[in-house]
Amino acid sequence: MNSIAGTGKNRGKTAARDESTLRAGTQDALRNAILDGKFKAGQKLVERELCEFTGASRSILREALVSLEAKGLIEHQSYRGYRVARLSARKIVEIFELRSSLETQAAELFTERASDEEIATLNEALTELERCLVNFDLARMRATKERYYDTLFTGCRNEEIRRALANVADRIYYLRSRLLLDPTRREASLEDMRRLTSALTSRDRLAARSASLAHLEAARETVLQIMEQDDSETAFRAA
Secondary structure, eight states: OHHHHHHHHHHHHHHHHHHHHHHHHHHHHHHHHHHTTSSOTTOEEOHHHHHHHHOOOHHHHHHHHHHHHHTTSEEEETTTEEEEOOOOHHHHHHHHHHHHHHHHHHHHHHHHHOOHHHHHHHHHHHHHHHHHHHHTOHHHHHHHHHHHHHHHHHHTTOHHHHHHHHTTHHHHHHHHHHHHTSHHHHHHHHHHHHHHHHHHHTTOHHHHHHHHHHHHHHHHHHHHHHHHHHHHHHHHHHO
């Protein structure tokens, strides 16, 4: 009797684990699709199409959508379902203000606290970014940039900086992805990353702060220009 009861409990645990895995996989698939530009800003998300895209049931899909809404990647409209978030100019400026404050501080601290292994990881990530640009592999470039910044935030040895940025992390990744879609900005961004990496690996605190700030200011202006262009195209199609 106890053996049967135990088997039932194990099945229940396995089912719960499988559902959790499905939910996480569905969320990751949708997140990556948005960040890689498969779904555009403002695009309506149709549940039937998303179920086909992810292979998930409607119940699993809806849980994943709620999670993505909490991360700021999608928005829910009453009686109209979900759409990919379209960040306002004000919100973009606010995000970059936060990044300028915290990422420049992280860069300074990294020069003082990072291990030699973490510096080597940054250099490896930069080499991979250069390779991705040559091969035009945007998905891999995004993943490599995430690894680069994860190393930066680990190496600065300040968990409060990482925690403060966690609330806007996916929106930061989303903005980075929009920049990667612009060929001119891809080249400029890579040059910015070279300067930043050089300052970080040489442990030059002031140069690291300056390079980080310059990179963020250029990125902000480009994102705002892209958003303005998107709005103009949307208004033209609606006319």
